[in-house]
Amino acid sequence: MTEDQQHIFSSQLLIVDDEPANIALLEQTLEMEGYHNISSTTDPTQVLLLCLKKRFDLILLDIRMPGMDGFAVLEALAEIMRINYLPVIVLTAQTDDETRAKALQAGVNDFITKPFLRWEVLLRIRNMLISRCYYKQQLTRADDLERKVRERTKEIRETQLQIIQRLGRAGEYRDNETGTHVIRMSKSSQLLALAAGLDEQHAEKILYATPMHDIGKIGIPDEILLKPGKLTDQERQIMNTHAQIGADIIGRHESEILKLAHSIALCHHEKWDGNGYPNGLKGEDIPIESRIAAICDVFDALTSSRPYKDAWPVDKALAFMNEQSGQHFDPPLISLFNQILPQVKQLREEFPDTEE
Secondary structure (H helix, E strand, C coil): CCHHHHHHHCCCEEEECCCHHHHHHHHHHHHHHCCCCEEEECCHHHHHHHHHHCCCCEEEEECCCCCCCHHHHHHHHHHHHHHHCCCEEEEECCCCHHHHHHHHHCCCCEEEECCCCHHHHHHHHHHHHHHHHHHHHHHHHHHHHHHHHHHHHHHHHHHHHHHHHHHHHHHHCCCCCCCHHHHHHHHHHHHHHHHCCCCHHHHHHHHHHHHHCCHHHHHCCHHHHCCCCCCCHHHHHHHHCHHHHHHHHHCCCCCHHHHHHHHHHHHCCCCCCCCCCCCCCCHHHCCHHHHHHHHHHHHHHHCCCECCECCCCHHHHHHHHHHCECCCECHHHHHHHHHCHHHHHHHHHHCCCCCC
8 A cells, every 4th residue: 555545544534414324334335445534423513513623634424414404514614624625525315506506605525426336435535535635745845844944044043143142242352251241131131121011023133133232342442442440531432432333333234133233232322311322312212222232231241340340249230220210221121120130130140251
């Protein structure tokens, strides 16, 4: 027996006829041919329930039945027949054009006239099941293709994230031994985005985009970036150019992630009261992804060691940031950041500065 024959003979069949003798004859005919998944009912009101419980490949349906005739059954099954390409062969002694036309309009695929001939029944059923098998194979191929596309898309996105993280760390390594700041900062930005009500896709894109927030540090001279003491006004002006440098490095691109990365690199030093840089944006004129990144960046920077400072205790850093609510930071976002603080602190345990 070929594989195709095995698929056909293992098909799920349902016989619906109010006469038990008709069902017995059909079952015997089918079983002798090799079919072994046959269900039946003499109660047409049970057909919909049976189809909801089991995915049949073919229904053999009598038209003339008391209480609920075959047309009523077809009406009840219309949605299932449409979605699942469920073929129906009508068993009927009525051969008039009106009955046939009505059945075809209701979605019937073929007719078997009672009393039926054994060879005709088997051939019509076999032909219908061949089409059904082809349909199921196409569904399987489509599912496999979709799965492969999902896997490949996930692989590409993970690769993109790794590249973006490493580019971000290229800038961060200039003043941080491990560069894990960008990992903690990006993950906490995702947490804050979700807390702020952004959808999961938007929050995930922020996760991907934030690691490049300080890529512009590549363009800052070491004597300024690594200076252990306070910067002069002129040095501070040069330092502040890293936001524009970062935006220029990322550039303009149609990718949603790179658009967010550009926005974050450019605007993560803007302040809620308008006293930030490089463009002095104020309040909600600052993109929300940049307001989110600003909070997460500053908190992690404060609680991390740098060549020019020691790490602050969490309580001191949080108190300072709460004081800056409405000045440096978006007040509602600061309130939400307080709520997610336990999760943010957990990130430092997962990604400490001592890890490579």
